[in-house]
Amino acid sequence: MIMEKNESNMVTIHVMGKSHEVPGDLTIMKAMEYAGHQFRRGSGCRGGYCGACATIYRTKGSYKLLGALACQKMVEDDMYIAQIPFSPAEKKTYDINDLRADANAFMVHYPEISRCLSCNTCTKACPQDIMAMDYVQAALRGDVSEAARLSFDCISCGLCAVRCPAEIVPYNIAQLARRLYSKFVDGPAEHVLEKVKEVEAGKFDDELAELQTLDRETLKERYETREKRL
């Protein structure tokens, strides 16, 4: 019975031109593995967080070239698939202390940003539903806070960069925006600095020394009840 159920749910996918019959309830990544592909690149966390498994695909009867994360997107019948495990991009080296939170920081390191046509192709390509064009535009006018806020969920999968007709690498802009934001707008996390001071002053030394003497069972018990004890 299980066999029958699976068989009725089989779909055909075309991986780089080669067709495979795969169960329709799998993600692209699992379906490709089912079909015999082994991922050496283009796979990471398998949970939609790392951005390693960028994939482009078309479905039958549609002119649209779509993007997705292979570990998140379910296969569809007659899906044409290609992996984009890496997007060639120049990442600039800069010392954050030499920068200011303004438009110039972006223009100096990524001057191609001014080629943005506001076509929104990056936004359409984003598997995270990030308004990529909007954060590029915010960066262009020096609105670092808005650029950082809008790009917060970016996982640097690179699909925006391979689709941009102006050859901008939006995720590099996003990363710079968030760095500028944390350095100059948000400022240091005071509670972390406080905690570091406490650590340095030896506040937790006794506790740590005690932990080193405990047996496995006690440690396990301590770990499991750690939130209750707080």
Place this chain on the structure above:
Amino acid sequence: MKLPYYPGCTLKTNAENFETSTLEAAEALDIELVELPRWNCCGTVHALAKDDVMHYLAPIRNLVRVDQMLAEGDVEDGKLVTQCVMCWNTIKRANTAAIEDPDKMGKIKDFMEKEPEYSGKVEVLHFLELLKEKGWDTISGAVKLPLEGLKVAPYYGCLLLRPREVALDDPDNPRIIEDLLEALGAEVVDLAYKSKCCGAYHAVHLKEVTAELSHKILSQATELGADMVVTACPLCEFNLGKRQHEIKKLHPEFGSIPVVYYTQLMALAFGLNEEATAFDENTPDPRPLLAEKGLIMER
């Protein structure tokens, strides 16, 4: 009066004094300029190739935002107020071209997909045009400190008057800035070079070209006895004002003359404070001259 307002990138970066003085002067005239949500680049340069639809996306997308503001009831009128002359020129020309060409509008709509279709009903206005609509009497009615004894040379540059189809005034004999300055009580100095090129983007790679062209304009202003030059363009302000040290390299005898935005003189004449006039961001500093004329306090 609540109107949609498109600032453009330069008013947010290198010409913040232009934006500050604009918003403050507008408020003094009971005009509330509401910044467009999610605005993007104006497109910067109008696409001259007829089939270059890609370059229409930026300006038209901004016009879609105006439609959305109207639909939301955030503004009372579908007139989009712009201030940077480049933004005004680009958005206005794209608007006209798209409205006149349904095929082009169709392609833009198809490409933009998720955006609502542009109504084609937005009117793109330069802030100067809005002032003219308000009436020069209204402007002079708001003046608390007439700019008496201040000789000002209006400099239009290229984009307010070119091409002829979009010009906000008679391209051969513009009056709009002159009328404004007279309403503010200033004395107008008429420049023959008022719509000659300042060198524009040659500032990037041919500084000498810009310096020579700007030198001609500023020298004429000085010869005719102007105290300062007034402009509506951030790039003109940069070439004529902030780059005067480049002119001095080629013409050591050249002195200096302040170059300010027309809105800064409005803010001054309306009796607004230092934050509104924002003269501290101009180079050369116009404040010693204004103090000499008794228009601001000695520092």
